[in-house]
Amino acid sequence: MPTNNVTRFLDSRKIKYTAHELPPEKIGAVEAAQILNVPEAQVFKTIVTTREKGKPVLAVIPGDRNVDLKSLASFLNEKKMSLPTQKEAETLTGLQAGG
Template sequence: MVKKKPKKHLVLRLLEGKHIPHTTRTYDPDIFVTAPEVAEGIDMPARQVFKTLVTLPDKGKPTLAVLPADAALDLKALARAVGAKKARMAPLADAERMTGLKKGGISALALINKGFHVVLDESARELDRIAMSAGVRGMQVVLAPDDFIQLTRARIAPIARYE
C-alpha cells in the first residue's frame, strides 16, 4: 500500500521553494484562540509571536498590520506608514472574505501578490526569529524577520502600542 504524503500548505511550499530556513509549531486552535494564547500554546514569548490584522486605510490598498501578540495596533501610526490620514480595522467577516483565510490563519505570507500592503512593527528587527500564522489555523511558522520583510516587501514602522 502506498502512503500519501501529507499536503503541504501554501506558506510552507513558498518557504521551501525559496530555501528559506524555518520551523513550524502547532497548537490546538480550539483551545488557544487569542494571539497571546497562541504564544502560550507554542511555548514562545508573546513579543516574538506576531499577529496579522487586516486594516483599511482611507486611501490606497487594504493593509496587513503585523505586530506582536501582546500589543495593540496604533491605527494612526499605521495610517502614517502607508501615507493615509486614517485607518480602521476591517470587520472580521470582511477580513476573512478579503483574504480567503479564517481568523487565526490570516498570514501575510499566504497573501503575497494578493493586493495588500504589509506593515511590520519595528520591534521585529530586534529579534532573531519571529513566529506568525502559516496561513492555516493551528500552525505557526518561525523564520527570520529579514526573510519575512524580503518576501512580503513589508514596510517597517512603529505600529505596536502597549497599554
Template structure:
C-alpha cells in the same frame, strides 16, 4: 493501519520554501475560545513578545493595509495611517477577511495573501533573530527572521504600537 495524512502546505509555507527562506513550523491545539497570540504563546511555550499577530486594516486612500505587531500589544491606527499615507484607518470587517486575504481569523498570515497589500511590521521585530507568525492555517505558526517576512511582503518596519 492507515497513515495519518500530513496537512497540505499553506500558501505562506509554499512561498517561504520557494524563496529558500529558513523557517520552522510550530503546531498547536486550536480552539474557537483560544485564537489570540497570547494563547498561542502559552501553547507553544514561547515569549509573548516574539509571537506576532497579523491585522488587516482598510485605509481611506490605499484600501487594505496589513499590520504585523507583537501579540501582547495593540495597534495604533493613527501611526499606521501616517506610515501608509492614509488619513483614516479602520479594521477590516471580519466578514470580509477571507474574501480579501484568502485567510480566516486565527489563520491569517502576512505572507501569501491573495494580493500583495502594503505591509508594515512593528519595528520591535528587528530586535529578534526570529519571530513567530501565522503560517496561514489555524493551529500552525511559522518561525522565521523578520527580514524574511520583509523580503516576501515588501514590508516596512515602523512603530505601530499604541
C-alpha cells in the same frame, strides 16, 4: 508545514524562523503562546487594516502589541486607517480570523 505569505516573505529574505503547527480551532496570540510555552511577544499575528481607497494593508506584529492606526496611516501617507469587522477581514483575506 504549509507555506503562506509570511513564510514566503521570511524565506525570500533568508530570515531564520521556526514555524509551529497549532490546533485547527481559532485561537489568538495569547493562547498560541501558552500552547507553545513562549512569551506572547514571540508569537506573531497578522492584522488586516483598511484605508479609504486602495487595497487593504496587512500588519504583522508581535502578539503582545496592537496596531497604532494613526502611526500606520501617517507611515503610508493615508488620512485614516481602520480595522474591519471580523467577517470583513475574513472576506478580504480568505482566512479565518484568530487562526
